[in-house]
Amino acid sequence: MSFSHKDLLGIADLNADEITYILDTAEKMAEVSHRPMKKVPALRGKLVVNLFFETSTRTRSSFEIAEKRLSADTLNFSASASAVQKGESLADTVLNIDRMQPDCYVMRHASPGSCHLIKRLTPAAVVNAGDGAHEHPTQALLDAMTIRQRKGSFKGLQVLICGDIAHSRVVRSNVHLLNKVGAKVTVCGPATLIPPHFESLGVRVTSDFEKALQGKDVVMMLRIQLERQQRGLFPSLLEYYKTFGLTEQRLKLANKEAIVMHPGPMNRGVEIASEVADGPYSVILDQVENGVAVRMAVLYLLLGGGEDEASH
Amino acid sequence: MRRKTLFDAAGIQRSLGRLALEIAERLQGCKDLALVGIHRRGVPLAKRIAQKLHEVEGVHVPVGSLDINLYRDDFSSVGTAPVLLGTQVDFDIEGRTVVLVDDVLFTGRTVRSALDALLDLGRPARVQLAVLVDRGHRELPIQADYVGLSLNTRREDHVELRLKETDAEDGLILETPTPAPGKKTERRGK
Numbered sequence: 001m002s003f004s005h006k007d008l009l010g011i012a013d014l015n016a017d018e019i020t021y022i023l024d025t026a027e028k029m030a031e032v033s034h035r036p037m038k039k040v041p042a043l044r045g046k047l048v049v050n051l052f053f054e055t056s057t058r059t060r061s062s063f064e065i066a067e068k069r070l071s072a073d074t075l076n077f078s079a080s081a082s083a084v085q086k087g088e089s090l091a092d093t094v095l096n097i098d099r100m101q102p103d104c105y106v107m108r109h110a111s112p113g114s115c116h117l118i119k120r121l122t123p124a125a126v127v128n129a130g131d132g133a134h135e136h137p138t139q140a141l142l143d144a145m146t147i148r149q150r151k152g153s154f155k156g157l158q159v160l161i162c163g164d165i166a167h168s169r170v171v172r173s174n175v176h177l178l179n180k181v182g183a184k185v186t187v188c189g190p191a192t193l194i195p196p197h198f199e200s201l202g203v204r205v206t207s208d209f210e211k212a213l214q215g216k217d218v219v220m221m222l223r224i225q226l227e228r229q230q231r232g233l234f235p236s237l238l239e240y241y242k243t244f245g246l247t248e249q250r251l252k253l254a255n256k257e258a259i260v261m262h263p264g265p266m267n268r269g270v271e272i273a274s275e276v277a278d279g280p281y282s283v284i285l286d287q288v289e290n291g292v293a294v295r296m297a298v299l300y301l302l303l304g305g306g307e308d309e310a311s312h
Numbered sequence: 313m314r315r316k317t318l319f320d321a322a323g324i325q326r327s328l329g330r331l332a333l334e335i336a337e338r339l340q341g342c343k344d345l346a347l348v349g350i351h352r353r354g355v356p357l358a359k360r361i362a363q364k365l366h367e368v369e370g371v372h373v374p375v376g377s378l379d380i381n382l383y384r385d386d387f388s389s390v391g392t393a394p395v396l397l398g399t400q401v402d403f404d405i406e407g408r409t410v411v412l413v414d415d416v417l418f419t420g421r422t423v424r425s426a427l428d429a430l431l432d433l434g435r436p437a438r439v440q441l442a443v444l445v446d447r448g449h450r451e452l453p454i455q456a457d458y459v460g461l462s463l464n465t466r467r468e469d470h471v472e473l474r475l476k477e478t479d480a481e482d483g484l485i486l487e488t489p490t491p492a493p494g495k496k497t498e499r500r501g502k
Contacts, residue, residue: 042382
């Protein structure tokens with residue numbers, strides 16, 4: 001296997017073999033988290049800088065746990081408690097940290113393409129932990145790992161992604177990934193929350209949620225950010241729930257063995273009913289668990305690696 | 313390049329049979345014994361030794377597998393990407409005698425990594441090492457407790473074990489690069 005990437009900026013840069021390779025590596029990494037001593041020395045002596053310019057609980061803790069399980073040193077940098085508050089630019093921030101010899105940046109930033117910018121400023125590896133509404137590659141990888149565990153393969157799988165398509169980086173990374181591995185993707189949401197020409201990414205687009213659910217193997221619900229309603233993109237949370245909320249009744253329209261996913265954090269009673277979120281078909285907490293394994297795999301493949309053949 | 317077959321399938325099986333007998337003899341039976349193979353070829357070898365122990369001693373010895381990739385000391389960012397095969401040790405190693413099993417003992421670095429990987433899983437009473445071939449040229453102070461075949465090799469030689477489970481056929485092969493004329497090569501034992 002050859003995997004020659006220095007950075008993980010988006011799923012768009014990967015091919016199907018590389019995606020499978022990352023998922024296979026993640027499956028083996030998962031075992032480490034179930035040991036009494038949850039640590040391996042693979043990234044000993046490597047410094048990973050977590051640059052989070054937007055708030056994040058799940059992704060940030062997941063990355064940090066992955067780094068620690070691989071014995072990397074970590075530096076957590078949050079914009080709210082840094083020189084960014086004093087007006088320092090992103091480029092200056094990176095150039096300064098860079099002189100402290102980090103091996104990797106894990107960055108979340110509100111601007112699409114910000115990871116591509118810092119990639120040009122540093123010899124260290126760059127992992128995109130979400131850049132605006134552009135990409136969130138490790139989220140799509142952990143979603144894929146969860147789907148593969150339940151469904152075995154992706155070929156011909158019918159996937160529905162429903163919610164705020166316009167503002168979601170999760171949906172873009174997922175569409176790229178699922179298209180590459182041979183799944184069929186439909187996106188659904190209020191017309192005001194779907195960008196024009198979204199079909200050009202190779203997906204079906206609809207606003208008829210109940211019709212879209214029919215024949216689906218995977219139903220992925222996206223978080224509705226409450227402030228979108230204040231901007232008039234949909235009339236009320238209750239109306240959203242009535243039209244696009246995933247209830248037990250509606251879930252019956254999907255295939256019998258369909259699984260329910262959500263990248264979190266969930267708004268219970270807005271995009272998803274509590275009974276569905278906690279139901280037997282829900283794999284939402286598996287997604288969280290797989291997040292650590294996928295991030296361990298990505299960091300290991302970018303920073304560790306080594307030769308295939310042992311030297312005995 | 314000269315290729316010489318040192319063991320055929322029967323030779324490998326005879327050698328593993330002797331290793332199993334030695335293990336049983338040295339440990340006075342197989343009480344609290346576990347075998348842990350090092351990926352890749354140590355894993356099928358460990359399973360075969362367990363099978364031999366079952367035949368001669370009538371015991372079922374637990375077998376685990378160890379992936380040492382996450383414990384290696386020779387990281388580099390270039391080269392072929394590693395394929396993780398996973399660690400699977402489904403029994404408690406606490407208080408057991410664990411015999412690590414590998415195909416070829418060479419520099420000793422794989423075994424060093426395997427010791428680290430194993431000791432992260434618990435605290436065995438003792439750890440021993442069984443290898444099918446010891447070809448010398450150690451870079452670390454590591455010796456095997458059970459050796460199928462001790463081989464004088466040159467550093468640039470290549471010793472390759474092929475197993476049905478991983479390579480479709482059994483065979484132990486020594487590859488020797490043909491030396492340039494007039495060039496003296498050093499020959500060392502273990």
